[in-house]
Amino acid sequence: MDKAKRTAIIAGNWKMNKTPSEAKALLSEIAPLVKDADCEVIACVPYVDLAVAVEATKETNIKIGAENCHWAESGAFTGEISTGMLKEVGVEYVVLGHSERRQYFGETDETVNKRTKAALAAGLKPIVCVGELLWERECDITEEVIARQIKLDLYDVSEEDLKNVVIAYEPVWAIGTGKTATADQAEEVCAFIRATLAKLYNQAAADGVTIQYGGSMNDGNADELLSKTNVDGGLIGGASLVAEKFAAIVKAASK
């Protein structure tokens, strides 16, 4: 399958930014700027912003995602949010295994796998994040790290369910640092992810998966990154909080 047949997806990852009223304001700024997008546009927002965000984007082409979810349906998990809670609010996507969760909150490939399966079972589309640390790249083990994450995070995910999975390649050294991977580096790893998926499933299944790049993607570098064969979109942190910048990236993905 050629790139043009895959769904290009630009997703904002707001992280721990914006209160509900600020979220409403930012989304109403973004909406008119992206209304003609020829790609999928998503805003992944903090839990308390979700209801407001779903309401604010009801008549628009923007879809709403959460930034995590738990794997259990309910129970004694203080501070956690279930997939059912997200579904009822109208959420469609959920970011899982972001490197900040892996780094600061003890997220492991095993828990990412549990969350991914729970999200899929509930009808949510997971955006599963993978990426190497700087020292792993320096030790030349990027491919081992990525293959391990892909295999473990997607363990026991069926070929049918894979159709609803988005992969985000986010080199940890490029997140929030202003250091972007070069377009060639991004392409190399995104192509490797697709090859790994082809081995785990088959080529056709791998060819259908949207693979995003994330890590300091902005309005200045999006064009070049998104021109690459295996880079089907972006997961955008900092630049997703500025309407014009986010819209410019959406425009770059719409070409």
Ligand code: PGA
């Ligand atoms: P950044 O974040 O664009 O601010 O580097 C990307 C991400 O963490 O998803």
